[in-house]
Amino acid sequence: xxxxxxxxxxxxxxxxxxxxxxxxxxxxxxxxxxxxxxxxxxxxxxxxxxxxxxxxxxxxxxxxxxxxxxxxxxxxxxxxxxxxxxxxxxxxxxxxxxxxxxxxxxxxxxxxxxxxxxxxxxxxxxxxxxxxxxxxxxxxxxxxxxxxxxxxxxxxxxxxxxxxxxxxxxxxxxxxxxxxxxxxxxxxxxxxxxxxxxxxxxxxxxxxxxxxxxxxxxxxxxxxxxxxxxxxxxxxxxxxxxxxxxxxxxxxxxxxxxxxxxxxxxxxxxxxxxxxxxxxxxxxxxxxx
Amino acid sequence: xxxxxxxxxxxxxxxxxxxxxxxxxxxxxxxxxxxxxxxxxxxxxxxxxxxxxxxxxxxxxxxxxxxxxxxxxxxxxxxxxxxxxxxxxxxxxxxxxxxxxxxxxxxxxxxxxxxxxxxxxxxxxxxxxxxxxxxxxxxxxxxxxxxxxxxxxxxxxxxxxxxxxxxxxxxxxxxxxxxxxxxxxxxxxxxxxxxxxxxxxxxxxxxxxxxxxxxxxxxxxxxxxxxxxxxxxxxxxxxxxxxxxxxxxxxxxxxxxxxxxxxxxxxxxxxxxxxxxxxxxxxxxxxxxxxxxxxxxxxxxxxxxxxxxxxxxxxxxxxxxxxxxxxxxxxxxxxxxxxxxxxxxx
Numbered sequence: 001x002x003x004x005x006x007x008x009x010x011x012x013x014x015x016x017x018x019x020x021x022x023x024x025x026x027x028x029x030x031x032x033x034x035x036x037x038x039x040x041x042x043x044x045x046x047x048x049x050x051x052x053x054x055x056x057x058x059x060x061x062x063x064x065x066x067x068x069x070x071x072x073x074x075x076x077x078x079x080x081x082x083x084x085x086x087x088x089x090x091x092x093x094x095x096x097x098x099x100x101x102x103x104x105x106x107x108x109x110x111x112x113x114x115x116x117x118x119x120x121x122x123x124x125x126x127x128x129x130x131x132x133x134x135x136x137x138x139x140x141x142x143x144x145x146x147x148x149x150x151x152x153x154x155x156x157x158x159x160x161x162x163x164x165x166x167x168x169x170x171x172x173x174x175x176x177x178x179x180x181x182x183x184x185x186x187x188x189x190x191x192x193x194x195x196x197x198x199x200x201x202x203x204x205x206x207x208x209x210x211x212x213x214x215x216x217x218x219x220x221x222x223x224x225x226x227x228x229x230x231x232x233x234x235x236x237x238x239x240x241x242x243x244x245x246x247x248x249x250x251x252x253x254x255x256x257x258x259x260x261x262x263x264x265x266x267x268x269x270x271x272x273x274x275x276x277x278x279x280x281x282x283x284x285x286x287x288x289x
Numbered sequence: 290x291x292x293x294x295x296x297x298x299x300x301x302x303x304x305x306x307x308x309x310x311x312x313x314x315x316x317x318x319x320x321x322x323x324x325x326x327x328x329x330x331x332x333x334x335x336x337x338x339x340x341x342x343x344x345x346x347x348x349x350x351x352x353x354x355x356x357x358x359x360x361x362x363x364x365x366x367x368x369x370x371x372x373x374x375x376x377x378x379x380x381x382x383x384x385x386x387x388x389x390x391x392x393x394x395x396x397x398x399x400x401x402x403x404x405x406x407x408x409x410x411x412x413x414x415x416x417x418x419x420x421x422x423x424x425x426x427x428x429x430x431x432x433x434x435x436x437x438x439x440x441x442x443x444x445x446x447x448x449x450x451x452x453x454x455x456x457x458x459x460x461x462x463x464x465x466x467x468x469x470x471x472x473x474x475x476x477x478x479x480x481x482x483x484x485x486x487x488x489x490x491x492x493x494x495x496x497x498x499x500x501x502x503x504x505x506x507x508x509x510x511x512x513x514x515x516x517x518x519x520x521x522x523x524x525x526x527x528x529x530x531x532x533x534x535x536x537x538x539x540x541x542x543x544x545x546x547x548x549x550x551x552x553x554x555x556x557x558x559x560x561x562x563x564x565x566x567x568x569x570x571x572x573x574x575x576x577x578x579x580x581x582x583x584x585x586x587x588x589x590x591x592x593x594x595x596x597x598x599x600x601x602x603x604x605x606x607x608x609x610x611x612x613x614x615x616x617x618x619x620x621x622x623x624x625x626x627x628x629x630x631x632x633x634x635x
Contacts, residue, residue: 059353066355076352118501124439125424126431144427145420147362148438151500151623154633156358160420169420252352252626254633260499261435263506267498268437271513275487278379278521281544282386289391289536 010201011191014184017202023134024181025203026190026240027210028108031085031217031225033197035106039073040064042192047072047175050165066252067109069161072174073189076251078105084245086221107251108198110189111136111157111174113239115231116259119173122152127171134203134239135176145169154235154257174240203239210243217243234259351626358501360623361616366418368612370411371493374445375520375608376527377407381452381486383524383541385479394459396533401456403527404486408449411489415442437495444492448485454478490520497619503632504565504622505615511555512615518548519584519608526601543592546604550585564632567622576614583607 017024043049052070054063060077067074084103117136120128127142128149138149138158149158149171158173177187185191190200199206210227217225228248229241235257244251351357361367384400387393416425429446433439455478462471491513498509505512522545525538556568556577567573584607591600622628 068359078352121433121435122438122500124431124433124436124442125427126433127427142427142430143421144424146428146438147418147420148436148496150359151361151497151502151505151619153359154501156356156623156629159359160362163420171420249351249630249634252355252357254357254630255635256633258501258633260501260506263499263509264435264437264495267495267509267513270510271488271491271495271517274491274514274517275484278382278487278490278517279386279483282382282521282541283390285537285540285544286386286390286535289540 009196009199010205011186011193011196011199013186015181015186016184018132018178018182018184021132023203023239024176024201025113025134025206026110026187027199027201027206027213027243028110028240029197029199029210029213029243030105030107030245031222031243032195033075033106033108034195035061035075035077035104036194037064037075038192038194039108039189039198040071040075042188043073043174046177046180046188048166049172050161050167052165067111067155067157067173069159069172070165072110072172074109076105076107076109078107078250079103080105080246080250082224082246084222085217103245105245106197107242107244108189108193109242109251110240111176112155112235112241113174113176114154114259115236115238116234116261118152118154118259118261119149119158119171121259121261122148124148131176131178133176133178133181135178136173137175137178138171138173140167140170140172143170145171147171152260154254154259156252176239207241210241213243228253230257233257234262349626351630354626356624357626357629358623360620361500361502362420363418363616365613366414368616369609370414370418371516371612371615372519372523372609373407373414374411374493375490375516376523377404377411378448378486378488378490379521379524380404380407380528381448381479381482382490382521383528383538384455385483385486387535387537388475388479391537393535396528396535398456398459398463399531399533400524400528401452401459401482403524404482405449405452405456408445408452408489411445412449415445437492437499441489441492441496444485444488448482448489451478451481451485455482487517491517497615500619501629502619502623503561503625503628504567504618507561507565507632508556508559508568511552511559515549515552515556515611518545518552519611521545522549522584522604523608526604529597529601539592539597542597542601542604543589546585546589546592546600549581549604549607550589553581553585556581562631564628565622566628567618567625571621573614573618573621576610576617580607580609580611580614584611 049070056063062077064071064074080103083101113136120136125142125144127139129137131137147160158171160171161168163169186200190198214225224246226244228244229237231237233256380400381404384397388397416422428442455475458471458474461467494512494516497505498512525541529538583603588600588604
């Protein structure tokens with residue numbers, strides 16, 4: 001499946017992934033994103049996510065700033081003094097190389113639905129579960145708002161919604177439109193994306209598609225595109241991966257994210273040894289005096 | 290033209306522009322501008338900016354210097370719980386140690402009541418901090434070994450039960466009821482409560498150490514030691530201040546002050562540059578260093594100078610403030626994109 005397959009693309013087709021237990025994903029491609037924010041709007045509309053303000057910072061058209069409890073898709077706006085692929089700076093004015101190279105990139109960020117998910121591991125109530133399609137899902141009727149998932153996420157995605165808003169006090173993030181998927185529909189953001197910068201489909205198929213897209217872009221002169229999918233870290237890969245032109249950290253993505261669960265063994269060893277040490281010290285103090 | 294446009298001024302201006310375009314084929318004058326919009330008004334001053342453009346675009350780490358991680362949402366209840374829970378755990382250890390090594394009924398009984406009171410207060414604080422407090426019992430729906438918070442909640446719950454058991458034995462013996470059963474209850478309760486209490490005091494280090502927050506997870510080995518020593522030392526300090534002249538309590542207090550001094554030194558020595566700079570900068574830096582001096586060298590010097598009460602107070606204040614310092618450092622560290630991107634780099 002390539003770009004522009006219209007009704008034949010996996011974004012538009014009805015599917016039975018939930019019933020079939022097919023692991024699905026998002027492939028987000030900033031090279032064809034036009035920054036229209038239809039994904040943000042579609043997500044808010046479908047999921048009934050409360051408004052969380054329009055906050056212009058006079059630095060770009062990004063007014064939603066970051067993913068959060070009430071922003072489940074977030075379009076980043078990047079202005080970089082670099083070439084976009086084989087772009088010739090100044091071509092528009094007829095004076096080649098008369099201008100500095102410049103590119104404006106848009107990238108729709110979303111919960112990564114990690115293979116090894118920090119929020120899911122941290123959740124003490126069992127509210128956060130993995131669905132049939134491999135998504136990480138917060139059951140709102142179970143969440144008691146302890147906030148531990150917030151510091152468990154290596155990508156700063158999930159957050160607790162402030163009191164006063166609908167659902168206030170609970171933790172929220174992208175649901176991968178679990179409800180839509182159960183009815184054979186595409187997640188709202190992918191459905192609404194006019195350029196199919198957001199592509200939805202079976203994970204394996206998407207990974208192949210992403211590989212082909214990168215090859216294609218490199219041939220076109222985009223030497224700096226890579227796939228952001230940290231399969232070689234403790235996160236073990238993500239179900240919503242991104243094509244990234246240039247430096248991934250410019251998109252606020254950590255080069256080597258780790259699931260915080262890996263920090264437990266040493267911390268618990270320290271806790272148990274200290275506990276034993278405290279008891280021994282106390283007994284010694286009372287026995288010696 | 291600025292304003293929110295609600296007075297119809299936008300529409301009026303747009304009509305003028307359309308007329309001008311139809312009449313002359315071009316429009317010279319500026320159009321409308323929403324208040325706070327990103328575009329500068331033609332000829333007007335540029336919108337205020339916190340940094341020069343070049344810095345905003347190229348100098349700030351990450352995505353325009355915006356946080357990579359989410360800061361902890363916990364408020365004052367959590368650092369206070371860390372302190373009170375540690376104190377309760379420490380009291381249970383002291384009650385058990387006294388009973389085992391040098392039985393002194395009044396000390397054991399007081400320490401147990403303090404531990405139970407501290408545990409009850411801990412539960413209240415934890416419930417208050419929840420986003421949805423009415424659902425506090427959902428914590429006990431499941432047991433998840435992989436979630437330090439789940440483990441901690443269960444440890445705290447069983448700890449409370451064991452304390453109640455021990456106190457039942459204690460009080461039954463005092464009232465001379467159930468003569469044969471009372472010592473059994475006391476022993477079973479104490480031997481369960483002491484190790485669980487020690488874990489209540491130390492697990493909080495795992496709780497924040499096993500997170501994505503750089504300044505916390507970099508010190509995940511030190512944190513349980515730090516919180517454990519602070520918990521036991523606080524328990525000894527409170528019992529001392531309540532007037533128990535036991536030299537054992539003084540010895541525990543001395544050891545705790547030495548321990549906290551060493552912990553403070555170790556955190557100062559094992560620096561991770563950008564990645565844990567939150568521990569040394571801003572409010573968190575002041576709180577942590579101030580608390581470190583109070584619980585460590587200051588209480589040590591006071592104790593060695595024979596001012597036990599002052600030493601106990603200094604230690605308690607240091608133990609409480611350091612918990613606030615660690616939570617504040619976590620907030621600052623999570624908001625620091627430079628720290629996160631460096632911690633999780635190639």
